[in-house]
Amino acid sequence: MVENQEENSNVQELSLEAVMGERFGRYSKYIIQERALPDIRDGLKPVQRRILYAMNQDGNTYDKAFRKSAKSVGNVMGNFHPHGDSSIYEAMVRLSQSWKLREPLIEMHGNNGSMDGDPPAAMRYTEARLSKISGEMLRDIEKETVEFVPNFDDTENEPTVLPARFPNLLVNGATGISAGYATEIPPHNLHEAIQAVIYLMEHPKAKLDKLMEFVKGPDFPTGGIAQGIDGIVKAYTTGRGRVMLRSKTEIEQLKGNKEQIIVTEIPYEVNKALLVKKIDELRLLKKVEGISEVRDESDREGLRIVIELKRNASGQGILNYLFKNTDLQISYNFNMVAINNKRPEHVGLKAILSAYLEHQRTVTTKRTQFDLRKAQERKHIVSGLIKALSILDQVIKTIRASKNKKDAKENLVAQYDFTEAQAEAIVSLQLYRLTNTDVTALQAEFEDLQQKVKNYQEILADPGKLDKVIKKELRAIDKQYVSPRKTVIQDHVQQLKIETEVLVAPEDVVVMVSRDGYLKRSSLRSFKASGEADNGLKSDDLVIFQSTVNTLDHLFIMTDKGNVIYRPVHEIPEYKWKDTGKHLSQTVSLDKDEKVIHAFSFHDLKQTGNFLFASREGFIKQTTFADLRPGRTYRSRAAQCMKLKTNSDRLLTVAYLPEEDVKKDTLFILALTHGGYGLRYKLNEVPVNGAKAAGVKAIDLREDVLAAVLIVDEKSQVGILTQRGAFKRMKVSEITATARARRGVQILRELKRNPHRVILSRVLKTGENLSVITDKMETIVINPFDHPNVDRYSNGSFIIDTDELGVPLYIKMQISDGESEN
């Protein structure tokens, strides 16, 4: 290392802020102007323009043989584009890809890639030439129509823009990312774009809706369906907008109630191989049910993806799912940025068309000026020749008398008033041109030139004539290259509804919910293999809900804190029957001491009945099923189903009443208190409240709490268990029906010492046993009809030794065959 001191004279101090600004400014300017964004006039990025220009200069055109790509790339790199060969070749390949460009500008022989994203063959293998339409981009370039600048090493000139005799920016679109600006311009239909240019030429004040009568929207080389006219209008107005772009599909009926989806066109710039892979993954991972096979049957005839479905699977349902979850449908975002007057600009349709039109007027004017000059020059020569022929003998004499060519010319100019240029033409004349035919030919040419000059002058003098010329030429191109629209435009974006049936295989499963909050579903096989008793629950936990339901069913779980948790059955985690399952608090937040008290399953969420809720501290209400329908956040949040007014209160009872029961006039509420009071009144005295309501007073409790709230009719019988282990069977009619919120009547005989207290009660049904579980987790099965029907004041008979077996905690109804039900 050299000492710092020595060097200080050569160290400049600059601030990071300034250096960053200067360096970044230079880079961004370059990237914006000279790399990633297209020119609004010819729609080309510099590398593309240089490729076309270099190939044209080399005569590598559509009417000549193909040439090695590497040769063209080398030319472009050596003469105009001092950057990597790979980026030049990639740009060249893209210009040749019929699925990227609406009208490819290069024809390529050999492997130029595919819609599956396969790489093209290396440039030493492929051959290329300009396409025919590419010739229209370059036409008249030799006629001083566009500005040229020196190339990077000042050895040649290159065009800053091509004449572009068709609106290439619209037709082929553009995509690119620079600094601060990106661009995304979709391809359009050549015929539509040209019609719009012509219309704008005739109506300079044309409104967008008029122009859109011609340009209906993007026209992708890959076809497909573009939905959402609003997005197109917005994009054509501001340069930014969005359309949904979806594949063209068809659903075919097969034998045996099977369907298959046929895809014939996919969205622009979607990689077909990846799309097929993604659909197959969905099939493998069973994200969507009903796909049996996905095949890519594309061949030289065209694109064809077949999605074969299982028997009875809904083709439309699965297609909707695929539209939503794969690139079978994408949203295409317009971001139309182009370089206009060297500046990046967001441009709408009219701005693009206007800029193009202005460019065409410039190009055509310059070409006409060039042609005019050439014609005038030629006319001058021809008139000289005609004059020379008319005085041929003198001219010959003069020439013969001259010393040399230079002298001959000078003599001609001096003696006959020829100009220098005419004299040159005369002395260069070949002898055979002095025949009679050539004299007439010269006359004809002179008249022709005169006509041409007049014509050119008129064009230059009259903008209307200029426009006529442009129009005629555009129409000729339109006629020659016309190609029908490929993309279908639809006004509205179709909303995709995904039915659960599409995603879920219908299957019967066993679902279990425990009092402590464990939840699981098990296959019937696992359930049968383990046996019902081996349910994986902890020893102090209880089964609250256990039932065979379908994966398409819906489960509602209520807790004693007034919460309801919703789960579609197919979303319940699947476990083996002998596993404990997943605790609810892993997905929704519950209090530590919160217990599950009830769960219900429904086939659908269109139920019309009511839930009945009652709390320990004496509140009661009905809430419609509709009010408890799950919200968006059901996966992570429990919803309130009843408000509890005090911290000590708990939800005691939840029952579901189908609509016909709600309407019945014969149903009663039977409220039984811990202290042994019973009150019976009509169900319709219980108001219907919202999910967050606390309800009304069920019974006049005083210091008491509710022990059970039952829904009964006049003929019902109830079984009552006391804390001392006594059981009593009683007719409901023992308690006279009165009104809500009364004190009720005593249903036990009040003992002085150790009085009985109601702890559990159920409505009895013939053929059903009561399965009582005690706090010591002992199960005692009672056949209630073994016990006599007793009157209101009876304390029943002792059936459980509470010292040995514990206090009853929970009753289940049990049908004799072992199936249990709440």
Place this chain on the structure above:
Amino acid sequence: MIYTIGAGVGADFDIKDANYDKVIIMTDADTDGAHIQTLLLTFFYKYMRPMINAGRIYIALPPLYKLQKKVKSKLVVKYAWTDDELQYAVAKLKKGYTLQRFKGLGEMNADQLWETTMNPETRTLVRVKIEDDALAEKRVTTLMGDKVEPRRKWIEKNVKFTLEEDGSLLDNAVVEGAHGENAASDSDKGDEG
């Protein structure tokens, strides 16, 4: 780079352990080179700021132009770093010179690179220092951050979209003037080489 400098990175960076007194960024003299300089400066700014604060980060200045002329069977070679220098050299050589604009370091022979850019006796370096912390932070965030909108606004405001060629860092940074007078005393290097 972290390994070579050997002083850790980010919060763990300790300048006492740095292996080098000078870290010199030398890139091609073209626009992509300018981009690489901003990327590297951002890296030092974000992860080794003490190196910048200590004045140990430099940018090398390869020449932009080379002029050659045969004078009496002797080859005269001149280099130019700025447009002024170029004009000066052109005036001195008069007619018959060939001009080469350097775009990449790869265009130069090793000895040319030594003589113009690397030789401590003759080279010119730019030392990068932070002058205004707030401005530096704001600029790095705007230019190199992940939000596009502020960057576009900055470009709209600061970049002049003309066809003119850009001069050297020295020319332009002086014009921008955000760094004090130091660089204004731009030494005349026209006779070197």
